[in-house]
Amino acid sequence: MQSQERRPTPDEIPEQKLDYPASQRNMIPQPDSDLSNYSPANKLTGKVAFITGGDSGIGRAVAIAYAMEGAEVAIFYHANDTDAEDTKKMVKEIGNKDCLVIKGDVRDFASCEAAIQQVVAQFGKLNILVNNAAYQMVQKKFEDITLEQFRRTMETNVFGYFYMVKAAISHLTEGDVIINTGSVVGKMGKGMLVDYSTSKGAVHTFTKSLALNLGDRGIRVNSVVPGPVWTPNIPATMPIEKVGQYDTDGIIKRAAQPEELAPAFVFLASSDSSFVTGALYDVTGGQLSA
Numbered sequence: 001m002q003s004q005e006r007r008p009t010p011d012e013i014p015e016q017k018l019d020y021p022a023s024q025r026n027m028i029p030q031p032d033s034d035l036s037n038y039s040p041a042n043k044l045t046g047k048v049a050f051i052t053g054g055d056s057g058i059g060r061a062v063a064i065a066y067a068m069e070g071a072e073v074a075i076f077y078h079a080n081d082t083d084a085e086d087t088k089k090m091v092k093e094i095g096n097k098d099c100l101v102i103k104g105d106v107r108d109f110a111s112c113e114a115a116i117q118q119v120v121a122q123f124g125k126l127n128i129l130v131n132n133a134a135y136q137m138v139q140k141k142f143e144d145i146t147l148e149q150f151r152r153t154m155e156t157n158v159f160g161y162f163y164m165v166k167a168a169i170s171h172l173t174e175g176d177v178i179i180n181t182g183s184v185v186g187k188m189g190k191g192m193l194v195d196y197s198t199s200k201g202a203v204h205t206f207t208k209s210l211a212l213n214l215g216d217r218g219i220r221v222n223s224v225v226p227g228p229v230w231t232p233n234i235p236a237t238m239p240i241e242k243v244g245q246y247d248t249d250g251i252i253k254r255a256a257q258p259e260e261l262a263p264a265f266v267f268l269a270s271s272d273s274s275f276v277t278g279a280l281y282d283v284t285g286g287q288l289s290a
Contacts, residue, residue: 005032007032007254007257007260008029008230008254009254010245010246010247010248010254010255011245012029013028013029013230013243013244013245013246013255014028014244015241015243015244016028016235016243016244017235017240017243018232018236019236020137020236020237021078021080021232021236022232022233022235022236023056023080023082023083023232024056024057024060024083024086024231024232025082025083027232027235031056031057031231031258032257032258032259033056033057033058033060033061033064033258033259034064034090034094034259035061035065035068035094035262037259038065038068038259038262040065040068040069040070041069042069042070043069043070043269043270043272044066044069044070044071044128044266044269044270045069045070045071046070046071047066047071047072047127047128048071048072048074048119048123048124048125048128049063049066049072049073049074049127049128049130049269050074050075050076050115050116050119050128050129050168051063051066051073051074051075051076051132052075052076052077052106052131052132052133052164053076053077053078053132053133053134053181054074054075054076054077054084054130054132055075055077055080055086055087056080056086056231056232057229057231057232057258058132058181058226058229058231058258058262059075059077059130059132059133060083060086060087060090060258061258061259061261061262062130062132062262062265062266063075063091063095063099064087064090064091064259064262065095065259065262065265065266066265066266066269067091067094067095067096067097067099068094068095068096069266069270071097071127071269072098072100072123073091073097073099073100074099074100074101074102074115074118074119074122074123075088075099075100075101075102076102076103076104076106076115077101077103077104077133078103078104078105078106078133080232081103083232084101084103085101087099087101100118100119100123102115102118102119106133106156106159106161106163106164107155107156107159107160107163108163109163109166109167112160112163112164112166112167113167115167116164116167116168116171125171126168126171126172126176127175127176127177128176128178128179128269129164129165129168129172129177129178129179130178130179130180130265131160131161131164131179131181131203132180132181133156134157134181134196134199134233135152135153135157135196136193136196136233137149137153137196137237138192138193138237138238138239138242139192139194140191145194149195150195153195153196153198153199154198154202157196157199157200157202157203158202158203161180161203161206165178165210172217172219173217173218173219174217174218175218175219176219177219177220177222177268177269178214178219178220178221178222179221179222179223179224179265179268179269180203180206180207180223180224181223181224181226182204182207182223182224182225182226182280183196183197183200183203183225183226184226184227184282184284184289185197185200186198186199186200186201186202186203186204186225187201187204187225187280187289188287188289203223204225204280207221207222207223207278207280208278208280211277211278215277220268220273220274220276220277221277221278222268222276222277222279222281223279223281224261224264224265224281224283225280225281225282225284226256226261226284227247227250227255227256227282227283227284227285227286227287228246228247228249228250228255228256228287229255229256229257229258229261230246230255230256230257230258231258234246234255250284250285251286251287251288252285252286253285254285255285256283256285260283261283264281264283267281268281
């Protein structure tokens, strides 16, 4: 069982602004993604997992958790070489597994295809695809959402998920899983995240539709739906006044740390969730939606 590790309160998160894409190393406090209070149980032994956006935040925590559970792990990232190397080192030190690190862009189908081929060439198969890479940028006024920003948000958060599934599907068979990272704002909406919220609503529908489409093949598809999580995207994309004391909107009155999301990804990747598909699995700290 997980211990009750103390988490930073909102008062312990100061106002800060980092350039996008931000490094997890530069955040105050640094996100807790080392799985130090997680007890593995060999739930993924013999599996091969590929995680997009695996260099930091939720993706890093999932990579470490999967390695701890016995999986071979590969991560895909876009820009932050330092964070990617940190993840690789942590997967080795904590999970006792080598980590295949691939740099690319989920907005480019050829890049997605090449990454999947590299994973299969390295490990001989693919069992778990985690679509986690995402882009967001806050705009208080609708008029300030540029066409370029809207396009980048959709191409990263929706096209990228479709591209990865398209590239991976021929390698997935009965018992394999696809896990998409959604967001509570994809259910609720968010005034300063119009394009991001829209994209995450699409991810939720994509998850359900894909689960229906692949059900006969025995491939399960689910989505983890986080609430507020302390990741590099927060100080890099949100107004500084929103970063300080982040976040008190849920019942638990604080943001999650990345490692608190990882057990949900383990559950959905393992045989423990053999009767779960097409689900939106909320991990929101009590941010309730209709």
